[in-house]
Amino acid sequence: MKKWETALLIAFFMAFAILFFAAGDFQLLRQTKTSRIGEIVHIDNVSIWFQQLSVDDSIRYMFSINESYKPLYGVDYEAGEGWKFVILNIFIANDAKEDITFHVGYMEDENGAVYYDYTPELEATTPCRPYYIIVPSGDILRYPYGGYIKLAPDRQQEFAIVYRLPLNAVPEKFHYAVSNSKWYFREVILKK
Amino acid sequence: MKNKVEYTELLISIGIFGFINGIILIFFPLFLRLSAIHHGIALPLSLVTLLDTYLLLGIFLLLSSVLFLTVRKEVTYLMYTGMFAILCIYQTIILPYSTFIFWLIFGYLIYKYFNLRQNFGNMKNLTGMREGKLRVKMFLTITKCLEWARMPHRRK
Numbered sequence: 001m002k003k004w005e006t007a008l009l010i011a012f013f014m015a016f017a018i019l020f021f022a023a024g025d026f027q028l029l030r031q032t033k034t035s036r037i038g039e040i041v042h043i044d045n046v047s048i049w050f051q052q053l054s055v056d057d058s059i060r061y062m063f064s065i066n067e068s069y070k071p072l073y074g075v076d077y078e079a080g081e082g083w084k085f086v087i088l089n090i091f092i093a094n095d096a097k098e099d100i101t102f103h104v105g106y107m108e109d110e111n112g113a114v115y116y117d118y119t120p121e122l123e124a125t126t127p128c129r130p131y132y133i134i135v136p137s138g139d140i141l142r143y144p145y146g147g148y149i150k151l152a153p154d155r156q157q158e159f160a161i162v163y164r165l166p167l168n169a170v171p172e173k174f175h176y177a178v179s180n181s182k183w184y185f186r187e188v189i190l191k192k
Numbered sequence: 193m194k195n196k197v198e199y200t201e202l203l204i205s206i207g208i209f210g211f212i213n214g215i216i217l218i219f220f221p222l223f224l225r226l227s228a229i230h231h232g233i234a235l236p237l238s239l240v241t242l243l244d245t246y247l248l249l250g251i252f253l254l255l256s257s258v259l260f261l262t263v264r265k266e267v268t269y270l271m272y273t274g275m276f277a278i279l280c281i282y283q284t285i286i287l288p289y290s291t292f293i294f295w296l297i298f299g300y301l302i303y304k305y306f307n308l309r310q311n312f313g314n315m316k317n318l319t320g321m322r323e324g325k326l327r328v329k330m331f332l333t334i335t336k337c338l339e340w341a342r343m344p345h346r347r348k
Contacts, residue, residue: 001266001267005265005266005267006267008267009267009270009271009274012252012256012271012274013271013274016248016252016275016278019248020245020248020249023241023244023245023248185240
């Protein structure tokens with residue numbers, strides 16, 4: 001092999017090794033930062049407040065034609081025997097100069113089991129979607145239909161996410177992501 | 193006269209196998225990441241890191257397999273063998289049940305390298321001879337041109 005060929009071979013594998021380990025470091029830069037329920041998290045001029053976690057055996061979903069319309073009608077959903085609804089209330093304020101999107105992640109219980117947000121089944125005949133829910137406190141809150149909430153600059157939103165968990169499951173973590181031009185992956189410790 | 197080393201059909205198949213693996217390793221993480229974004233699911237960080245390394249491995253494996261199949265030089269052969277070794281290690285860690293076939297292929301690549309090493313050397317000599325011939329041809333052409341320039345009466 002010529003000298004330049006040997007150099008090329010070494011450079012090829014060095015480039016792979018550097019990028020391979022940099023991929024890990026790059027992930028570290030956006031590593032999950034942990035907060036606790038009740039705390040306010042600040043990400044790029046976006047404030048997220050994980051207000052409270054409540055449990056109920058039924059929840060009312062309010063259906064609407066689209067986001068701008070008022071709720072048309074409500075449907076009660078039961079968690080069912082051996083199940084419960086866990087409701088996480090979140091307040092988000094976008095003080096940044098660009099749109100941000102809050103992506104709903106999954107909930108993890110103390111045994112590491114993963115649960116995705118509960119979406120009621122829609123009737124094929126209705127164009128309505130569940131855009132709001134009535135939480136146990138009685139408040140009508142926005143529901144992140146499609147798994148995300150998008151906020152324009154200087155806007156605020158209070159919303160709630162519902163998870164259906166087995167009765168004996170203890171929620172431990174909630175994972176979420178916030179994106180504008182960058183992605184931020186975070187988690188919230190739900191255990192007190 | 194051929195200026196590429198003759199690969200056996202099995203070696204070509206191994207090259208294609210690496211190429212296909214490279215494509216899968218690129219598109220599988222991309223598909224998962226894009227689906228997660230589309231559905232608004234925040235993937236666990238450990239999974240995102242794993243997918244990124246898969247993507248990187250896919251890009252390098254694809255590149256090395258293309259060079260292995262087309263350039264057919266010692267350096268590209270070693271590049272591909274090295275990338276295949278990394279793929280084998282990955283398979284052993286992540287999908288241990290399909291590891292044996294990967295290590296078997298890697299063993300064949302190493303075995304064939306020592307067989308082909310001589311041919312790679314011959315190809316180098318062949319290239320050298322060809323370069324030498326070209327130099328002589330160029331020298332003769334330049335000499336003829338100079339000779340022609342020195343004799344103005346021939347231009348008529």
